[in-house]
Amino acid sequence: MKPSSSDREAPVSGVPLTAPRGGARPCSGAAARGGRALAPFAWPIRAVASSAIAFLCASAGSLPALAQSVAGPVTYQLDPNHTFVTFEVLHFGTSTLRGRIGPVNGEVTIDRTAKMGDLRLRIPVTTVSTGTRMLDARLREPDLLATTEYPEAYFVATKFQFDVAGGVKEVRGEFTLRGVGEPLSLVARSFACRQDAMLKRQVCGGDFDGALKRSRFGATMGLPFVGDDVHLVVQVEAIAP
Amino acid sequence: MTKSSLLAIAAALGFAAAAHAESATYAIEPSHTFATFEIGHFGTSTNRGRFNKTSGTVTLDKAAKTGSLDVTVDTTSLDTGTAAFTKHISSEEILNVAANPTARLVATKFVFNGDKVSEIDGNLTLNGKTNPVVLKAQNFNCYQNPMLKREVCGGDFDATIVRSQYGVSYGLNYGFPDNVHLVIQVEAVKQ
Numbered sequence: 001m002k003p004s005s006s007d008r009e010a011p012v013s014g015v016p017l018t019a020p021r022g023g024a025r026p027c028s029g030a031a032a033r034g035g036r037a038l039a040p041f042a043w044p045i046r047a048v049a050s051s052a053i054a055f056l057c058a059s060a061g062s063l064p065a066l067a068q069s070v071a072g073p074v075t076y077q078l079d080p081n082h083t084f085v086t087f088e089v090l091h092f093g094t095s096t097l098r099g100r101i102g103p104v105n106g107e108v109t110i111d112r113t114a115k116m117g118d119l120r121l122r123i124p125v126t127t128v129s130t131g132t133r134m135l136d137a138r139l140r141e142p143d144l145l146a147t148t149e150y151p152e153a154y155f156v157a158t159k160f161q162f163d164v165a166g167g168v169k170e171v172r173g174e175f176t177l178r179g180v181g182e183p184l185s186l187v188a189r190s191f192a193c194r195q196d197a198m199l200k201r202q203v204c205g206g207d208f209d210g211a212l213k214r215s216r217f218g219a220t221m222g223l224p225f226v227g228d229d230v231h232l233v234v235q236v237e238a239i240a241p
Numbered sequence: 242m243t244k245s246s247l248l249a250i251a252a253a254l255g256f257a258a259a260a261h262a263e264s265a266t267y268a269i270e271p272s273h274t275f276a277t278f279e280i281g282h283f284g285t286s287t288n289r290g291r292f293n294k295t296s297g298t299v300t301l302d303k304a305a306k307t308g309s310l311d312v313t314v315d316t317t318s319l320d321t322g323t324a325a326f327t328k329h330i331s332s333e334e335i336l337n338v339a340a341n342p343t344a345r346l347v348a349t350k351f352v353f354n355g356d357k358v359s360e361i362d363g364n365l366t367l368n369g370k371t372n373p374v375v376l377k378a379q380n381f382n383c384y385q386n387p388m389l390k391r392e393v394c395g396g397d398f399d400a401t402i403v404r405s406q407y408g409v410s411y412g413l414n415y416g417f418p419d420n421v422h423l424v425i426q427v428e429a430v431k432q
Contacts, residue, residue: 081323081325081326082282082285082286082288084289084322086289090380091273091428092382092384092386092393093382093384094380094381094382094383094384094393094394094395094396094428095273095380095382095395095396095397095426095427095428096379096380096397096426097273097426098275098277098291098426100289100291100322102322103322103323127322129320129322131272131275131291131293131320132271132272132293134272135272190285190286190287192284192285193285194283194284194285196283203283203285204285205285205286206285206286207286207287225387235286235287235288235289236286237282237285237286
């Protein structure tokens with residue numbers, strides 16, 4: 001319901017807090033085929049550099065695919081005004097308790113020709129909002145989100161599946177919460193790209209679903225009255241350069 | 242009046258009293274009761290907003306399978322996660338919460354599936370306009386809350402409303418959808 005740009009509050013570029021250790025990591029932006037989850041802090045600071053590195057790496061590793069490519073890899077900056085993670089968990093087997101985390105910063109590189117992608121989300125768990133301040137405070141404590149020790153969660157995904165139209169169908173990677181990394185798959189409920197009239201850029205995004213067991217991450221308070229199965233509902237929009 | 246007819250009346254009264262005793266009043270538990278709206282954003286993703294303050298009462302007669310509710314949502318408690326978005330939706334252009342600080346759902350028809358509420362048919366007043374609305378239950382359950390030491394009933398309900406019917410027509414001409422999905426968590430404590 002909101003125009004995309006006129007009322008933007010936050011900058012769209014997700015600048016990492018920490019510079020890449022040991023200098024740049026060439027090909028980190030296009031390490032999709034390796035499938036190795038990278039350290040959350042390892043991505044290049046500048047989107048332009050990331051895109052260039054991803055392009056070079058893609059060309060080194062996938063010449064035939066690139067020959068057919070028009071655009072090559074494109075790095076999108078997440079639009080924090082339209083990127084939120086909502087978790088849903090069943091309360092006493094009765095109703096669904098929801099909490100929103102965000103705005104979320106990060107970036108995603110997509111190469112539709114090579115059918116590769118690379119997504120890095122920094123999820124500020126300190127922003128957890130349920131609508132009830134007491135519950136928000138309780139969620140930040142050490143036996144749940146442990147936000148003092150772990151103020152951010154991360155999702156680093158390098159395995160992308162595309163549909164026939166080139167839309168993102170599924171992203172798989174590693175979700176790190178409370179310092180514990182576990183595999184996570186986000187499946188698109190919807191995905192689309194548009195030419196945004198106000199931004200005059202391409203914007204891609206959608207709604208994704210994921211599932212995890214909170215006990216696997218050590219967030220055990222309230223079990224079993226509050227469920228172990230957590231449903232993630234992710235809204236994401238990302239803006240092309 | 243014969244003895245048997247007196248007995249019959251007594252039995253009928255007794256039955257009525259027993260049936261009446263099945264009807265209970267529940268107060269909305271505000272920390273587990275939230276209405277969230279979902280609306281498509283340019284065909285790309287879904288924008289959400291949650292109203293943080295809801296109050297009201299529900300009556301439930303599990304034996305007679307009837308119920309009613311009268312719930313008020315404080316529209317000034319809207320929270321989207323983005324201050325500018327919250328401000329815009331609250332403005333005169335959209336929900337006009339200064340003029341209409343509450344939305345209200347009144348229902349007297351509860352549909353049961355077995356012993357669980359499966360649907361609530363009521364009237365929603367939003368932005369000063371009232372239209373019928375059907376809430377479908379995704380979950381419904383009652384449990385004994387160990388902290389409150391009382392029965393709590395609740396569930397998840399959803400509904401789709403057509404916002405222009407409530408006079409909320411902002412952006413329809415540039416592609417913001419008319420249909421809005423409402424996702425409602427509710428729990429209510431037996432009084």
